[in-house]
Amino acid sequence: MSTTEMPQAVALPDGPAFSARRAWAAVGIILVGEVMDLLDSLVTTIAGPTITRDMGGSQEFIQWLAAGYTIAMAAGLLIGGRLGDKYGRKNLFLTGLAGFTVTSLVSALATNPETLITARVLQGLLGALMVPQALGIIRSLFPPDKVGMAFGVTGPVMALSGVAGPIVAGWLVDADYFGWSWRMIFAVNVPVGVLALVAGLVLLPRSQRQRDLRIDLVGAVIAAAGMAAVIFPLVQGRELGWPWWVFLLLAAGIGTLAGFVRHQYHRADKGLPTLVLPSLFRKKAFVSGLFIGILFFSVMMGGALLFGLFFQLGLGMSPLKAGLATIAQAAGMVLGFGFSQALGMARRTMFIGFAATAVGLLAALGTIAVQDDPVNAWWLSPALAVLGVGSGLAIAPFFDIVLSGVDERETGSASGTLTSAQQVGNALGASVLGTVFFSVLNGRRGEGASAFTAATSAALLVALALVAGAALCTRWLPERAVRPAEE
Numbered sequence: 001m002s003t004t005e006m007p008q009a010v011a012l013p014d015g016p017a018f019s020a021r022r023a024w025a026a027v028g029i030i031l032v033g034e035v036m037d038l039l040d041s042l043v044t045t046i047a048g049p050t051i052t053r054d055m056g057g058s059q060e061f062i063q064w065l066a067a068g069y070t071i072a073m074a075a076g077l078l079i080g081g082r083l084g085d086k087y088g089r090k091n092l093f094l095t096g097l098a099g100f101t102v103t104s105l106v107s108a109l110a111t112n113p114e115t116l117i118t119a120r121v122l123q124g125l126l127g128a129l130m131v132p133q134a135l136g137i138i139r140s141l142f143p144p145d146k147v148g149m150a151f152g153v154t155g156p157v158m159a160l161s162g163v164a165g166p167i168v169a170g171w172l173v174d175a176d177y178f179g180w181s182w183r184m185i186f187a188v189n190v191p192v193g194v195l196a197l198v199a200g201l202v203l204l205p206r207s208q209r210q211r212d213l214r215i216d217l218v219g220a221v222i223a224a225a226g227m228a229a230v231i232f233p234l235v236q237g238r239e240l241g242w243p244w245w246v247f248l249l250l251a252a253g254i255g256t257l258a259g260f261v262r263h264q265y266h267r268a269d270k271g272l273p274t275l276v277l278p279s280l281f282r283k284k285a286f287v288s289g290l291f292i293g294i295l296f297f298s299v300m301m302g303g304a305l306l307f308g309l310f311f312q313l314g315l316g317m318s319p320l321k322a323g324l325a326t327i328a329q330a331a332g333m334v335l336g337f338g339f340s341q342a343l344g345m346a347r348r349t350m351f352i353g354f355a356a357t358a359v360g361l362l363a364a365l366g367t368i369a370v371q372d373d374p375v376n377a378w379w380l381s382p383a384l385a386v387l388g389v390g391s392g393l394a395i396a397p398f399f400d401i402v403l404s405g406v407d408e409r410e411t412g413s414a415s416g417t418l419t420s421a422q423q424v425g426n427a428l429g430a431s432v433l434g435t436v437f438f439s440v441l442n443g444r445r446g447e448g449a450s451a452f453t454a455a456t457s458a459a460l461l462v463a464l465a466l467v468a469g470a471a472l473c474t475r476w477l478p479e480r481a482v483r484p485a486e487e
Contacts, residue, residue, distance in 0.1 A: 043169035074423035075224035076128025096130025101193030170323030229253025234431035285405030302429025314452025336392020353394030354471035360387025
């Protein structure tokens with residue numbers, strides 16, 4: 001893009017005019033933070049087996065590496081945006097970035113599973129402070145008619161990062177730089193984070209603060225407690241032998257989340273600010289969108305963990321080869337995003353995506369079934385490609401369609417809640433599919449490669465059921481993404 005094509009300088013409410021070059025540099029800083037967050041949500045799906053071998057952690061430890069990060073982010077996202085409004089988006093973004101960098105260093109230096117899991121949970125919380133500020137900061141950098149150009153850059157960058165994440169993680173682990181092996185996937189964040197922090201202090205615009213904004217901290221605690229009470233039994237129940245209190249805790253977690261909804265209604269009735277607008281819970285389209293987000297993204301994260309485990313533990317592949325084996329799925333997802341543009345942002349596109357995802361899962365099951373043990377991972381590439389295309393088709397219109405079913409004043413709250421639901425789905429996927437995989441695997445000890453084949457097949461069947469549930473929920477969505485102005 002030439003200089004003449006860049007948006008003109010924009011005057012901020014409480015600061016000097018930003019030149020086009022400075023504005024784009026600020027966008028780059030925002031993207032660094034978002035890419036760091038995205039990669040850290042993915043890298044442990046590839047590095048998990050190596051980390052566990054090195055630290056001597058349990059099978060549940062592998063699940064917590066992913067679930068701990070994502071459930072903490074889900075809880076934090078409910079309040080992260082409001083904190084940015086109250087204390088300033090720049091301040092919250094840089095605070096989150098600084099904390100994320102520090103916890104990355106702690107993760108890299110961790111000597112036991114407990115320290116690493118704690119650092120991962122803190123990473124998720126700090127990421128939840130950082131990520132919600134991006135939208136507001138970017139919008140403040142450009143005039144309204146040019147802001148779309150900036151958002152047009154962020155999509156491809158994030159998509160490319162998602163494709164590269166598992167491969168980069170595998171490469172860093174295999175390369176074993178300085179003898180640090182898996183620690184490099186966290187250590188690499190430190191110099192990048194420090195540079196972005198210094199640049200952000202200089203280049204990011206200040207934003208107005210709403211110092212008198214009241215935030216529902218009690219609601220945030222209730223939601224976080226409910227999420228944790230649901231995830232803990234799903235991950236630890238198997239190791240504990242499924243005692244009665246595990247099921248009681250799971251039921252209590254679900255009840256606590258229902259209590260969170262009632263708490264939001266109660267605050268709204270009293271004229272107090274809420275984390276989620278209660279009116280959203282009366283809209284079938286939005287509630288359906290929440291279930292779709294939880295169900296489908298659980299397949300996405302759970303599937304990534306599942307194939308990472310199968311390729312490395314079951315087939316003996318190195319982390320790098322395991323990362324490379326997922327290229328077909330990543331490429332398929334990019335194609336799926338492209339196909340969605342031709343099909344349009346419609347409910348039908350999402351349904352086709354879910355159907356294609358189901359076909360990909362069935363193809364993976366069939367490929368595993370017809371091959372003699374051990375399975376050749378590369379024969380799974382066509383199935384993974386179809387799975388990727390389906391995922392891209394389903395995800396591309398998801399936010400637009402669900403948000404088109406809410407009122408304009410509800411859009412901000414709905415968007416944040418959907419993003420949080422996405423992270424809940426990620427945590428559930430790592431919990432549920434991981435638990436199914438290890439339960440079947442441990443029940444068939446001594447059977448060699450066939451035990452891993454059976455465990456993977458069982459988890460794929462559960463993933464298939466989750467996709468079917470997501471597809472069923474589309475019946476309550478709007479036919480297509482329509483903004484109020486278009487109606």
